Amino acid sequence: MxxxxxxxxxxxxxxxxxxxxxxxxxxxxxxxxxxxxxxxxxxxxxxxxxxxxxxxxxxxxxxxxxxxxxxxxxxxxxxxxxxxxxxxxxxxxxxxxxxxxxxxxxxxxxxxxxxxxxxxxxxxxxxxxxxxxxxxxxxxxxxxxxxxAGIGAGLPVEEARGSMVVDIGGGTTEVAVLSLAGIVSAESVGIAGDEMDEAIIKFMRDAHNLQIGFRTAEQIKMKIGSAWPLEKEMTLDVRGYDLTESLPRKVTIHSENVREALSVPVNSIINTIRRVLEATPPELSGDLVDSGMTLAGGGALLRGLNKAIAESTRLPVRTADDPLTCxxxxxxxxxxxxxxxxxxxxxxxxxx
Ligand SMILES: Nc1ncnc2c1ncn2[C@@H]1O[C@H](COP(=O)(O)OP(=O)(O)OP(=O)(O)O)[C@@H](O)[C@H]1O
Ligand SMILES: [Mg+2]
The missing domain is CATH 3.30.420.40 (ATPase, nucleotide binding domain)
Incomplete structure (x- = not known):
């Protein structure tokens, strides 16, 4: 006692x-x-x-x-x-x-x-x-x-209806439909924030002949990265190592081009979501027509990702409050x- x-x-x-x-x-x-x-x-x-x-x-x-x-x-x-x-x-x-x-x-x-x-x-x-x-x-x-993530985002996961969560972290994206405190259908893929950084590194090398590191790539993603056209497109000065001249150099990049580079990992994430939707039993996917899905994880902070997913799935998409701590x-x-x-x-x- x-x-x-x-x-x-x-x-x-x-x-x-x-x-x-x-x-x-x-x-x-x-x-x-x-x-x-x-x-x-x-x-x-x-x-x-x-x-x-x-x-x-x-x-x-x-x-x-x-x-x-x-x-x-x-x-x-x-x-x-x-x-x-x-x-x-x-x-x-x-x-x-x-x-x-x-x-x-x-x-x-x-x-x-x-x-x-x-x-x-x-x-x-x-x-x-x-x-x-x-x-x-x-x-x-x-x-x-x-x-x-679903519980942290406040979804009614204990109830007898479908709730959908997409957790986009650094290493993995996890997509799941939850009901009665369990997972009904889910898929996990190794495409998330890190892959977005890699896509930016590749873009800088291919389009600008500039070698940059992961930290710089992540900065670019956070500062001007997006998955959907921005109200006001942006530019950013990036310092790196010029591969032809073998010297440090600075170039100005545009958010439209970064979005283009990010579209590869972003589309993989969207395809995963679509596969999980296809694998969800009809009674539960019916619930999703109204409740849609909630995005969590740091990747959910990519500008316009919710819009891109909503456009492709025709379902409501909401970003969780404080997605990094869900x-x-x-x-x-x-x-x-x-x-x-x-x-x-x-x-x-x-x-x-
Ligand atoms: N504002 C932002 N815009 C885009 N991406 C961001 C932003 N802030 C953080 N991220 C990305 O979120 C990722 C980290 O998210 P999170 O902390 O949820 O991952 P994790 O839980 O450690 O990884 P995992 O769940 O894959 O094991 C990193 O790739 C980071 O670059
Ligand atoms: Mg995580």
């Missing part, structure tokens, strides 16, 4: 959105307490994380600018799945420890809800669960990312809702 009270008081039950680009942690009763890039700095060619396992997240990103050649910054969750087990473990463990250390350590082992891509396999699931257990979690529950907020709402917790799969992370 007393113990229960203590447990409650020191509760660090948490929800984690383990994203390719960003990891967010939601603590029950407190909200989002951590939001850092999913980056780990290691000694090149090894899995040894610098600073005794503490060169993770913002710290790792800070080191990026100053890294000597023997240091490497890794994104262990490339394409939304665990590409590198050891560094993923370092990442999960660091974030749980960081949140946990504010509390009385060791007294309470938290329950953790972790959002994972819907297409993840058993081995990958086990790796995620295992990492969280080693970091001190008592029970680990997995929730499919699009479901968490999945994390969804894990938090789940932690606080016994019905939603009851339908989650408890992860088994022990080896064998």
């Amino acid at each position: 007393i113990q229960n009270l203590i447990y409650k008081f020191f509760s660090t039950d948490m929800g984690i959105d383990l994203g390719t680009a960003n990891t967010l942690v939601y603590v029950k009763g407190k909200g989002i307490v951590l939001n850092e890039p999913s980056v780990v700095a290691v000694i090149k060619g090894t899995n040894k994380v610098l600073n005794n396992g503490n060169a993770v997240g913002i710290e790792a990103k800070k080191m990026l600018g100053l890294t000597p050649p023997n240091i490497e910054a890794i994104r262990p969750l490339k394409d939304g799945v665990i590409a590198d087990f050891d560094t993923s473990r370092a990442l999960i463990s660091y974030f749980i420890r960081k949140v946990h250390s504010n509390r009385v350590r060791g007294l309470y082992r938290p329950q953790v809800v972790i959002a994972v891509p819907s297409g993840i396999n058993e081995v990958e699931k086990r790796a995620v669960v295992n990492s969280a257990e080693r970091a001190g979690a008592r029970k680990v529950f997995l929730i499919e990312e699009p479901k968490a 999945v994390a907020r969804g894990t938090g709402i789940t932690l606080e809702n016994p019905f939603l917790m009851a339908v989650l799969e408890e992860g088994v992370g022990h080896d064998g």
